[in-house]
Amino acid sequence: MGHKNGWMQNDWGFDLSMNDDRKWLKEEIDFLLAEQRELLGRGPSFKIVHRFRMPGSDCLPGEEIFAVFLVHRRHDYHLRLPLALRILFDYLARHPRVPQSAGQIELGIRAEDFYRRHAANGTGRRAVTRNISRSYVRVYAKRLHKALELAFQEARLQIDPSSVLLDAKTVGNELGYQLKANCDWVHIDLTKRDSQPLWGGNCGKQHYRSNSGTSRSTE
Amino acid sequence: MFSAEPHRELILIDSESNNRISVLLLDSDPNHAEELTRSLQALGYGVTTRSDIISVLHGLSNSDFDILIVSSNRPGEWKTYVTRIHKTTRRAKRFPPRILCLARVYRGPQERLDAERLGVRLIYER
Numbered sequence: 001m002g003h004k005n006g007w008m009q010n011d012w013g014f015d016l017s018m019n020d021d022r023k024w025l026k027e028e029i030d031f032l033l034a035e036q037r038e039l040l041g042r043g044p045s046f047k048i049v050h051r052f053r054m055p056g057s058d059c060l061p062g063e064e065i066f067a068v069f070l071v072h073r074r075h076d077y078h079l080r081l082p083l084a085l086r087i088l089f090d091y092l093a094r095h096p097r098v099p100q101s102a103g104q105i106e107l108g109i110r111a112e113d114f115y116r117r118h119a120a121n122g123t124g125r126r127a128v129t130r131n132i133s134r135s136y137v138r139v140y141a142k143r144l145h146k147a148l149e150l151a152f153q154e155a156r157l158q159i160d161p162s163s164v165l166l167d168a169k170t171v172g173n174e175l176g177y178q179l180k181a182n183c184d185w186v187h188i189d190l191t192k193r194d195s196q197p198l199w200g201g202n203c204g205k206q207h208y209r210s211n212s213g214t215s216r217s218t219e
Numbered sequence: 220m221f222s223a224e225p226h227r228e229l230i231l232i233d234s235e236s237n238n239r240i241s242v243l244l245l246d247s248d249p250n251h252a253e254e255l256t257r258s259l260q261a262l263g264y265g266v267t268t269r270s271d272i273i274s275v276l277h278g279l280s281n282s283d284f285d286i287l288i289v290s291s292n293r294p295g296e297w298k299t300y301v302t303r304i305h306k307t308t309r310r311a312k313r314f315p316p317r318i319l320c321l322a323r324v325y326r327g328p329q330e331r332l333d334a335e336r337l338g339v340r341l342i343y344e345r
Contacts, residue, residue: 022258025321028342029264029286032317033240036285073335156338158308158315 043164043181044157045071046079048090051188052121059185061113062121064128065090066188070151077151084130085147087115088140091132092165092179099168099176102137121190141165141177239265241283243316245275245300246290255290255321272300276307279316289339290321297322301337 050059051066065086069076081089091109092100100108109115109132118129132140148161166178242264246252252268259266267284269275279287287304291297297320308315318339322330325343334341 022262024342024345025258026262028319028340029240029242032286032319032340036317156305156336158305158338 039157039159043179044152044159045182045184046089046093047071047076047184047186048093049186049188051190052119053187053189054121055189059114059187061117062119063114063187064119064122070148070155070157071184072155072157075155077155079147079151081144081147083128084132084136085140085144087118087130088132088137089144089179091115092177093181093183096179096181096183099166099178101170101174101176102134105137105177106132106134137177138175141167239263240285241265241267242286242288243275243278243284244268244288244290245270245272246288247271248290248292251290255288259288272303275300276303279304279307284316287316287318288321289318292323294324294326297341298333298337301339305337 047069049066049069050063052062052064054060054062065083068079068081068086068089070079071077079089087109088105091105091112095108115129117127120127122128144165145161148164152159152161164179164181166180167175168178170176240263242259244252244255244259244266246255246268247270249270252270256266256268264286267278267282269278275287278284289297289300289304291300301318301320304318320334320339320341321344322341323344331341
């Protein structure tokens with residue numbers, strides 16, 4: 001047997017490297033490493049479900065952030081988030097590039113119509129929302145870590161939640177929060193009769209038929 | 220060059236191996252372990268072999284590995300090992316190795332389902 005570059009090799013050692021005998025093993029190892037690289041590079045995958053979307057629209061104010069799921073190997077694992085945390089998660093997922101301070105997060109959520117009119121399509125008028133106060137962002141971040149930890153445990157993913165919801169210090173004393181994850185949005189359309197364009201949907205206007213058989217609408 | 224120690228540890232020491240994928244192999248069958256180690260090395264991996272779960276857990280606490288291969292011939296044994304490994308690696312803050320279980324006997328689809336639920340891959344040797 002000879003030594004070359006620190007490897008033990010004999011004559012049939014070279015043959016092994018050319019042999020397909022363990023090619024199946026190499027393929028499995030390659031698959032696991034590719035999965036690991038993806039998780040490390042892009043972060044885990046999440047699916048954010050919005051419901052009460054107006055048919056024909058894309059993603060508009062009035063929808064509800066219904067649920068958030070961790071997606072791993074074709075399974076969905078539900079994140080147990082109350083409304084405030086669903087709003088926070090959705091907001092951070094929409095702004096993944098730059099870490100934001102608690103103050104910026106508070107301002108951003110207040111300023112966006114989507115969160116001000118959250119779930120209004122479902123109630124017909126009234127928004128069902130939460131104010132995210134900047135003094136509570138740190139508390140919410142801890143709770144979000146906990147929800148992520150539970151979902152990762154369920155999915156048997158050994159990922160540190162603080163590597164997904166990052167909190168990075170600025171050169172001052174501020175903490176910047178950032179979501180390092182791959183997020184997709186899924187929508188469930190409203191099915192109320194008056195939201196369907198084909199049924200003459202007109203967002204709640206009532207039609208009355210007069211005795212002559214003609215119809216007129218009132219608001 | 221490599222060194223073999225009493226508990227069948229084969230460590231590849233190679234100045235060019237900084238980027239090589241490191242594999243920790245748990246296999247209580249010495250002949251099978253030796254054959255598998257040679258195959259893995261021929262495929263280009265750096266291999267550390269252990270014959271019992273205690274030394275594997277010790278190895279995981281002290282070093283970083285990319286892949287952990289659990290080779291087991293007894294039914295259900297790999298599940299016990301994987302559960303213990305998960306408990307150990309969960310406490311550590313590093314990103315743990317991906318686990319691959321090697322089985323030699325097919326015992327039905329339930330075994331693979333159990334592996335999926337534990338977050339590991341189970342494959343059968345060919």
